[in-house]
Amino acid sequence: MAHAPELFHRPTLAEKIAKQVLTVAVGSAASSGVFLAAPRRTGKSTFVREDLRPAFERAGALVVYADLWANPTTDPGAVVVTAIRAALATKAGVVMRLAKASGLSKVAIGGAMNFDLDRVGVGKDVSLTEALVALSDETRQVIVLIIDEAQHAITTDAGVAALFALKAARDELNSSHHHGLRVVCTGSNRDKLAMLRNSKDQAFYGSPMVNFPMLGKDFIEWFCQKAELSFPLSPEKIWPLFVEAGYRPELLGSAADALRFNFEVGADNGPDLFESEVRQLASEINQVQRKAIHSLTPIQQVVLRVMAANRDNYAPFEATTMALYRRGLRSAGETEDDVRIDVPGVQQALLALQEKKLIWRAARGVYAIEEQTVTDILSADGLLNGL
Ligand SMILES: Nc1ncnc2c1ncn2[C@@H]1O[C@H](COP(=O)(O)OP(=O)(O)OP(=O)(O)O)[C@@H](O)[C@H]1O
Ligand SMILES: [Mg+2]
Structure with missing residues (x-):
């Protein structure tokens, strides 16, 4: 498996979440966004990129994706704005609208296309609300903004400002004049995510917090089939091991890699070796943190x-x-x-x-x-x- 790692897909779960986010019940706070929380390394980003995003797109939404962790040195506020600019840039009609609105239409023919997207942003000539309204009106699609590791937005002033700007945009786009804006946030820590929604002055006050489901038994069946080891793995045995290892797929993958290069492994001792390898890896990870705490x-x-x-x-x-x-x-x-x-x-x-x-x-x-x-x-x- 030297090529790109294969993934287990969860289209049914993705469709369910997409449907819930896109359908807004009367009086529901869901239109303000939804928070998906799950522990670290359990497959949130993979699911969001590989399954959820396509599910939204199949349902007719326009998806804007911002990963606030991809580049830790970039301000989270700037990451959100950059993602929105990138979405604007793909639609010539939107750029034209923004150019017109900001008076550029009076410039020479073709001048409209010279509209500089740097002018879009928090506290710039063109607000995020104006930009997203133009995108919504032009495409006539509901816009879904997915923010991965959203809690980082509140670690900087620019991030906080971007969230407030999004709240304003959301209120405007969800009015009857436009086609809607949903914000889906993910994060690995409920307490941190909760800060985005618990106080009235926060941008996503009252948005529902959903426990993002862990990979399940179907994933384990898939894994056992795909493991390509010299001995068979039984899903009944691997499932409790996976639960014990905190639902982290990497631990299973690394254990399989370790055994693949161990040529003394056979059908007799393989399954046991696999189990102890996974436990060993899990405890090594905990040991690093335990050591830090105790020193x-x-x-x-x-x-x-x-x-x-x-x-x-x-x-x-x-x-x-x-x-x-x-x-x-x-x-x-x-x-x-x-x-x-x-x-x-x-x-x-x-x-x-x-x-x-x-x-x-x-x-x-x-x-x-x-x-x-x-x-x-x-x-x-x-x-x-x-x-
Ligand atoms: N559906 C899947 N099938 C196979 N492997 C997966 C799947 N989902 C996640 N993984 C593997 O698990 C690891 C962690 O996945 P991912 O980065 O998506 O998790 P995360 O919860 O976003 O982690 P973090 O807390 O670091 O943001 C990756 O190595 C990924 O390849
Ligand atoms: Mg992630």
């Missing part, structure tokens, strides 16, 4: 523990939180003489945790644990008790 300084560790235990109620500097840090330190066997808990100390710990990619900070100073597995490890090691 934190006492104050960093207690800040992480309190944040994980309190989730969206976590307020870093409140008196009650400070009391929790102290309690956590005592339960870890530290005394206050050893570790002083004060605001600058907590601030420093937060910065260090961010640098170590254990926590994540939204533009307004709201924090979340970077990955669910971090919380899982803390919980498994008894570090959340009593907090």
Whole structure:
């Protein structure tokens, strides 16, 4: 399998989601968008690109796709705007409309085509609403904007501004004059995604949060058939293993790769070796994070523990939180003489945790644990008790 890896497709699931997003019930908040959340490395992006996007297109929608993680150095706000510009650029009629609207039609013939798409953006001559209205009116299609790893949008001011601009665009396009705009966001952390929809001043207030379904038994059957190993794999045995490994297809793939080059494997020992290889890989991944957590300084560790235990109620500097840090330190066997808990100390710990990619900070100073597995490890090691 040296060529492009083969994929297992889920067209039925894709069609179901597409239909739900495109059909808007009276009084439903779904027109404001939908959030699909699933843990890391479980196949969200693959599904969105390979199955969901085509399903929307088959249903007659025009899809604009922005991946906020593809290039970590580009501002998430700019990624959204660039994706919209790219969609505009594919429709000559839209560019013409925008040119006319901005007065360029008075310029020489052909001048319209010189309309510079850089003029489209947040706080530019042509707002995202105007641009998307032109796209909607020209194509007469419902526009579906898919934002992968959407939580990154709230880590920068430009990202936040882009979300507000989208809210305005959505309200305008979903009015009876145009053909509709739906926004589908994906992300790997429910707490982070929740920040995009939980407060009234957020762009997607009240949008439904959907647990994105993991790959299922049908995927395992497909995998066992395609594995091309020198011994057969039984789906009944692999399924519980896949669940145990957190529904991450890569772990199965890597285990298969490892055994493919092991020439001492036969039908007798193959299945067992495969199982232990998958378990080994899963525990190696956890071990890296566990090591990072256990090598934190006492104050960093207690800040992480309190944040994980309190989730969206976590307020870093409140008196009650400070009391929790102290309690956590005592339960870890530290005394206050050893570790002083004060605001600058907590601030420093937060910065260090961010640098170590254990926590994540939204533009307004709201924090979340970077990955669910971090919380899982803390919980498994008894570090959340009593907090
Ligand atoms: N349907 C599928 N069939 C085969 N392999 C898959 C499928 N979906 C995902 N994978 C494999 O699993 C891995 C993770 O997939 P993907 O990047 O889509 O997950 P993700 O949830 O978006 O991850 P991240 O949290 O890093 O964004 C990839 O190596 C991909 O090839
Ligand atoms: Mg992804």
